[in-house]
Amino acid sequence: MALDLATPFEALLRPDDFGLACARGGFHIDPWRPVKHAVITHAHGDHARSGSKIYYVATEALPVMKQRLGHDSTFVHYPYGQKFRLGECTVSFHPAGHILGSAQVRVECDGRVWVASGDYKRAHDPTCAPFEVVECDAFITEATFALPIYRWEPGANTAKEILAWWDQNARENRPSLLFCYALGKAQRLLGELYQLDPSRQAYLHGAMLPLTKIYREQGIEMLPTTAVSETAKTQKFGGELILAPPSAHRSLWMKRFKGADTGFASGWMRVRGARRRNGYDRGFVLSDHADWPDLLRTCADTKARFILPTHGGTQVLSRRLNELGFEAQPLEITAYDNEEDDSGGGGEAVTDPEVAAGNAPSEEQASEANA
Amino acid sequence: MNDFARLYDKIDSTTGTNAKIEAMADYFRTAPPDDAAWALYYLTGRRLKRFIPSKSMRDWTLDLTGMSLWLYEESYSSVGDSAECCALLIDSMSHVPQVNEEPDLTLDTWMRDRIIPLAKMDEPDQKERVVGWWKRLDRHSIFILNKLLSGAFRVGVSQSLVARALAEVSKLELAEISHRLMGDWQPTGEWYQQLVSSEASDRHLSTPYPFFLASPLEKEVTELGEPNEWQAEWKWDGIRAQLIRRNGETFIWSRGEELVTDKYPELVQASLTLPEGTVLDGELLAMKGDEVLPFAVLQKRIGRKALGKAILAEAPAALMVYDILELDGRDLRAEPMAERRSVLEKLLEGRSTTFHVSQSIPFESWDELTELRKDSRAKSVEGIMLKRKSSAYQAGRRRGDWWKWKIDPLTIDAVLIYAQAGSGRRANLFTDYTFAVWDGDKLTPFAKAYSGLSDEEINKLDNWIRRNTKDRFGPVRSVTPHHVFELAFEGINASPRHKSGIAVRFPRIMRWRHDKTIKDADKIETLRAMIDEPTTAEA
Ligand SMILES: [Zn+2]
Ligand SMILES: [Zn+2]
Numbered sequence: 083m084a085l086d087l088a089t090p091f092e093a094l095l096r097p098d099d100f101g102l103a104c105a106r107g108g109f110h111i112d113p114w115r116p117v118k119h120a121v122i123t124h125a126h127g128d129h130a131r132s133g134s135k136i137y138y139v140a141t142e143a144l145p146v147m148k149q150r151l152g153h154d155s156t157f158v159h160y161p162y163g164q165k166f167r168l169g170e171c172t173v174s175f176h177p178a179g180h181i182l183g184s185a186q187v188r189v190e191c192d193g194r195v196w197v198a199s200g201d202y203k204r205a206h207d208p209t210c211a212p213f214e215v216v217e218c219d220a221f222i223t224e225a226t227f228a229l230p231i232y233r234w235e236p237g238a239n240t241a242k243e244i245l246a247w248w249d250q251n252a253r254e255n256r257p258s259l260l261f262c263y264a265l266g267k268a269q270r271l272l273g274e275l276y277q278l279d280p281s282r283q284a285y286l287h288g289a290m291l292p293l294t295k296i297y298r299e300q301g302i303e304m305l306p307t308t309a310v311s312e313t314a315k316t317q318k319f320g321g322e323l324i325l326a327p328p329s330a331h332r333s334l335w336m337k338r339f340k341g342a343d344t345g346f347a348s349g350w351m352r353v354r355g356a357r358r359r360n361g362y363d364r365g366f367v368l369s370d371h372a373d374w375p376d377l378l379r380t381c382a383d384t385k386a387r388f389i390l391p392t393h394g395g396t397q398v399l400s401r402r403l404n405e406l407g408f409e410a411q412p413l414e415i416t417a418y419d420n421e422e423d424d425s426g427g428g429g430e431a432v433t434d435p436e437v438a439a440g441n442a443p444s445e446e447q448a449s450e451a452n453a
Numbered sequence: 454m455n456d457f458a459r460l461y462d463k464i465d466s467t468t469g470t471n472a473k474i475e476a477m478a479d480y481f482r483t484a485p486p487d488d489a490a491w492a493l494y495y496l497t498g499r500r501l502k503r504f505i506p507s508k509s510m511r512d513w514t515l516d517l518t519g520m521s522l523w524l525y526e527e528s529y530s531s532v533g534d535s536a537e538c539c540a541l542l543i544d545s546m547s548h549v550p551q552v553n554e555e556p557d558l559t560l561d562t563w564m565r566d567r568i569i570p571l572a573k574m575d576e577p578d579q580k581e582r583v584v585g586w587w588k589r590l591d592r593h594s595i596f597i598l599n600k601l602l603s604g605a606f607r608v609g610v611s612q613s614l615v616a617r618a619l620a621e622v623s624k625l626e627l628a629e630i631s632h633r634l635m636g637d638w639q640p641t642g643e644w645y646q647q648l649v650s651s652e653a654s655d656r657h658l659s660t661p662y663p664f665f666l667a668s669p670l671e672k673e674v675t676e677l678g679e680p681n682e683w684q685a686e687w688k689w690d691g692i693r694a695q696l697i698r699r700n701g702e703t704f705i706w707s708r709g710e711e712l713v714t715d716k717y718p719e720l721v722q723a724s725l726t727l728p729e730g731t732v733l734d735g736e737l738l739a740m741k742g743d744e745v746l747p748f749a750v751l752q753k754r755i756g757r758k759a760l761g762k763a764i765l766a767e768a769p770a771a772l773m774v775y776d777i778l779e780l781d782g783r784d785l786r787a788e789p790m791a792e793r794r795s796v797l798e799k800l801l802e803g804r805s806t807t808f809h810v811s812q813s814i815p816f817e818s819w820d821e822l823t824e825l826r827k828d829s830r831a832k833s834v835e836g837i838m839l840k841r842k843s844s845a846y847q848a849g850r851r852r853g854d855w856w857k858w859k860i861d862p863l864t865i866d867a868v869l870i871y872a873q874a875g876s877g878r879r880a881n882l883f884t885d886y887t888f889a890v891w892d893g894d895k896l897t898p899f900a901k902a903y904s905g906l907s908d909e910e911i912n913k914l915d916n917w918i919r920r921n922t923k924d925r926f927g928p929v930r931s932v933t934p935h936h937v938f939e940l941a942f943e944g945i946n947a948s949p950r951h952k953s954g955i956a957v958r959f960p961r962i963m964r965w966r967h968d969k970t971i972k973d974a975d976k977i978e979t980l981r982a983m984i985d986e987p988t989t990a991e992a
Contacts, residue, residue, distance in 0.1 A: 229524075354465070355881050359882075
């Protein structure tokens with residue numbers, strides 16, 4: 083049953099010491115060490131690492147990529163769906179629905195098609211293009227939330243919960259301090275809240291400013307925001323909503339928000355233990371990754387002969403897919419290098435949001451444990 | 454039940470103590486007394502026998518969702534709680550209604566008319582009912598129901614927070630409410646009304662006083678001030694208990710608020726000669742004459758259902774008395790400790806060999822006491838207790854007047870070999886570890902430890918465990934022997950029941966020894982040598 087990656091079905095993509103390598107195309111996808119040709123699925127720190135010579139990115143991702151990888155890096159960009167040549171392969175980007183500009187990478191060579199999903203979700207997100215099903219022979223799928231306990235309500239429902247929480251705190255004149263990842267989640271929250279009540283406004287932690295600005299420049303509708311740093315020292319935050327990255331939790335920065343109720347928005351918040359462990363008052367279940375039903379659905383939709391789960395619960399997802407009649411095998415990516423993490427922009431910015439926030443296994447964290 | 458579910462939610466979704474107290478007070482103000490009684494029952498950590506075995510709950514969930522057992526087990530190891538795991542899976546797989554379709558019955562109705570009768574039914578009937586409820590409840594209510602079905606419902610509040618909420622609602626003194634809440638009671642509306650009634654409580658004879666607990670001394674002992682203001686006693690290693698003699702009856706309560714009278718017939722016998730209305734606070738120990746036997750000896754009889762002659766002779770129980778809280782029916786707790794002590798000494802003088810007064814250690818200076826403390830291990834005590842001579846007997850853990858000054862623990866370097874997911878806060882992390890030492894060329898497990906690592910270390914180790922799992926036995930994973938940890942423990946005894954032949958007390962992780970490889974871990978001989986240590990006084 084085990085899928086032999088060498089024969090009879092030659093692997094177009096396979097991990098080497100630098101990343102997910104394509105020998106025929108002479109490039110790597112989301113390499114963790116510098117390479118010559120780096121094809122990047124999205125701008126989260128565990129996928130987009132600095133130091134490579136040429137970055138190939140989706141046009142929609144370019145502004146965020148520049149912000150994360152540095153404006154001096156060399157970028158080649160293509161709109162979603164446009165085919166381009168790399169070595170012997172034809173490559174194209176397709177929306178992954180994860181964050182602004184996030185892409186699946188389709189690689190075609192000698193009539194075979196492989197797709198690396200990067201991180202993706204199927205749920206509606208007002209801040210990015212919806213996931214596109216790309217039929218292929220082999221599908222490398224993420225598996226961050228690969229357990230049947232993970233099923234998401236629509237983002238709008240979670241946004242309604244957040245609104246109710248904000249209102250409750252406002253009645254008690256408390257600030258609502260909502261922690262979430264600075265790239266993707268923060269903007270999605272602002273977008274979802276805007277859909278519910280465009281008359282409101284929110285405050286932002288400094289780490290979220292540049293990215294939120296970029297989203298706005300792409301014409302994405304979000305609640306108007308003010309930087310906390312730009313407010314007067316005397317500014318009171320009772321009744322206000324403030325978004326901040328998890329690294330600010332329990333930091334000195336929080337001192338300004340006396341009596342604040344704290345919340346955290348992440349898929350991990352579905353489990354009570356994770357909610358309690360992180361020490362936030364409230365947990366809101368909102369993820370930019372596919373939930374369990376959507377992981378299974380997507381694998382079926384691609385009509386792939388082989389499924390290679392990576393990034394998280396690879397064993398569980400593979401086993402389940404095999405039970406369902408797919409041919410699946412975990413694609414273990416092990417050689418992440420800890421040192422490189424710090425070059426990507428510092429702080430929480432470099433790790434995958436939900437991987438950093440949650441407790442579930444991830445290849446990224448695992449590598450840190452070994453380093 | 455919706456009100457109770459909301460109360461649980463409110464408590465669960467705040468880290469602030471005032472918010473928790475407010476939530477409880479709000480609930481008690483409006484809840485019918487029958488419901489309030491049940492809520493209190495669970496809030497104070499009381500439990501009923503499980504109504505539905507977790508295995509049945511699991512099997513019915515698998516039936517309802519069509520999921521395979523291994524997926525359940527994987528899920529469980531991330532959730533760490535079967536009630537929650539089942540609720541999440543039912544919600545994920547079988548599309549439960551968004552809104553509760555069950556009528557909103559009271560908590561008391563749920564308990565008395567629905568849940569408690571399950572105990573007398575056979576499995577198919579139980580299943581039909583429970584699965585029927587599952588289909589009509591929303592996810593959150595399923596979780597609450599599953600918790601109730603498990604008989605235990607841990608809610609994140611301490612007994613003292615519950616008492617504060619009740620004091621607010623009833624306008625009674627906190628001490629009075631705390632006292633009324635103790636002991637053995639049944640969750641009935643009648644009981645609840647009595648609890649919060651302003652009339653002087655006709656409280657049950659068996660009700661113990663809240664224990665006064667010492668805090669660990671984390672500063673220099675010299676900072677306590679004048680030595681002569683303090684009384685020092687050995688910190689005995691047994692079971693803290695209260696013995697009550699009232700109206701011709703004797704009750705013995707352990708600190709965990711368990712009535713253990715039946716386990717100590719020799720104490721009951723000895724208590725017959727105590728005057729009416731006496732309450733003693735002390736430590737249950739196994740003693741032969743004046744000699745205190747190791748805790749393991751006492752532990753032997755704790756596990757027994759029936760106490761035969763042999764075990765009573767092998768492990769005779771005694772009470773090392775620290776304090777007297779009531780004499781001739783009069784509450785002495787507000788008296789200064791020195792006063793209570795002289796009352797106690799007079800009462801127990803020549804009375805019995807079963808009650809010993811915990812002797813105060815004579816000392817002139819902190820230096821002298823520091824020297825004396827070094828004898829602790831030789832005396833099989835955990836260190837020294839320091840009590841301010843002028844102190845009242847307070848309720849709970851109040852810093853300032855009573856301190857425990859423990860000796861440094863024994864330590865050993867051990868190898869991590871098994872891991873299991875934790876529960877509660879750490880439910881989806883591998884946080885319960887089993888450690889081994891070398892026995893020849895084999896690693897022999899000898900201790901389980903849960904605490905001592907930082908959250909960051911726990912995350913790292915969790916990831917490493919997931920990637921280095923060799924084998925799975927249910928929830929337990931065996932991992933590649935690789936990491937070495939320094940473990941500390943309070944005591945060590947020979948134990949034929951354990952594979953290693955050794956039992957350690959209160960093992961915990963001191964630090965992760967990244968600098969050591971498994972070859973550097975200790976040998977079982979080192980542990981064995983420690984068993985003998987208490988008999989040889991430290992120099
Ligand atoms: Zn991502
Ligand atoms: Zn990622």
